[in-house]
Amino acid sequence: MTVTVTPRPTGHPGYSQTLPRQPESAAEARRLVRTALAAWRMDGLVEDAVTVVSELVANSVEHARCASIRVIVGRPTANTVRLGVVDRSKVLPVLRTEFTSIPLRGRGLLIVDRLTARWGTELYPWGKQVWGELWVEGR
Known part of the structure; x- marks a missing residue:
């Protein structure tokens, strides 16, 4: 699957990747997170971030009913x-x-709730995004 890197108004690129809705996609999601955090020199967030993305992917794999996730x-x-x-x-x-x-x-979601500063859901006409935010101290 292709990784998309998109310029953002904050000056930091955004990373995204469409993956099959399979448990094995969590490993690819973790690689994407590690790549982004390395590019941003935020290695201190890696452990929590890969745990959060793993849980979000697992929830989507279990509960969604389409062939892919993003x-x-x-x-x-x-x-x-x-x-x-x-x-x-x-x-x-x-x-x-x-x-x-x-x-x-x-x-x-209990794990996501404990590891993130905040989390939530954005509804779209065709689906949703579940997200979690990690905050960096002193930046």
Whole structure:
């Protein structure tokens, strides 16, 4: 799959890549995140960022019903990195805080919530983007 690098008004390029809606796409999403953070010299965010994008991809793989997803890595401000996954599902994600009998399932957004400064969902006429933002201190 081709990586798209797009100039942004903040002066920092945005990175995006369309991937198959498969669990294996999380590895490619992590590579994209590492590439962007290396280009921006933000290596200190890598561990949290790859965990966040992995969880966002996993949620989209499980809940979306289309053949592909789009991973987006951007810098809306000099101090902010936004990781997003776009799919064609209009079903909003739900942050669960109570868990039942299925071990290790349903905790993805809880992990995203704990690792990001904020997260949310943007609805589109044809689907949604679930995103999380990491903030860089002292930049």
